[in-house]
Amino acid sequence: MDRSSDYKALGGKLVRVRLKEEKGLIQSVKITGDFFLVPEESLVKLEKMLEDAPLREQELRLLVDRFFQATRAQGLGVSSDDFVKAILLARGES
């Protein structure tokens, strides 16, 4: 099933999630928006890490936190928490 959300981060930036979900698992996800993330190439890694992840807050939070630790990515206008909330909003809960 296709799911989508437009979530405004605390810093004012927009995180737009478009994902495919099957039985509560993320099949694929595309995250777009007007935020900053350095290095820029790391966003694709996050999308890849989220594949097959359950659409549940606890697991998502662990994954996104692990992404920031592993890549040492620097977000501006968007945080780890914002990515999690944007994905959960796509599921239909924030």
Add this chain to the structure above:
Amino acid sequence: METWRLVDIEYSNDPFMNLAVEEAIPRMVGERKAPTTVRFWHNSNTIVIGCFQSAKLEVNMEACKETGTKIVRRFTGGGAVYHDSGNLNYAISLPKGHRLVPDQNLQSVFQKLSEGTVEGLRKLGVRAEFQPVNDIQVDGKKVSGAAGSIRWNSVFHHGCILVNSDLSILGRVLNVPRVKLEDRHVASVQKRVTTVRDELGRDISTSEVRDAIVGGIETCYGVRVESGVLMKEEVGLAEELYQTKYSLLEWNLEP
């Protein structure tokens, strides 16, 4: 005194080449083959989207066709901006570790490297202020937006300044999601931006603004800015980036 290179190279009818040059310069600065550089340039009638944005979501494709507006993706994050000949673009490329931006924090980079532009605008009489995350505003209205990156062993910052742009087209070609406008209490993108011309209440050219910003950069950063040209290797890299990236629909319009 430290000297920075000033280049005015532009391809105002080829936004794809403009963005290729934009990437070639920090790459060469990072390799220490080119000096610290300030570039000024124009695009005609173009939407430049951020590297994480979806062209399909952010851009009104029909309005672009009607108005002959081109769409190009830049290599930095941030939001979509509309460029026409009344819009002045500037870019600063520093080697990583430069004294002005020692901590590699993107917010500090935006703040520090906007100071020259803010100072230039103030010299002209515009009450400009840096507004985090990446805007320069006048009384709450955006007159300039910036973006940047820390990569290729360089620190890069660029921005566009609405000098005397046609704001009516801006409102047509960009889709701004309702959620984005909610906390600003304004109904459209057009109402939350302003131009240098409107703030001064007089006609002003982009070259006058450029000269003021050069002065602002020299004052704020204690450097001398001297006119220069791109090196042969930079031009070659820009041409390669044009062929392999910026002229391609896959880069500009996907996803």
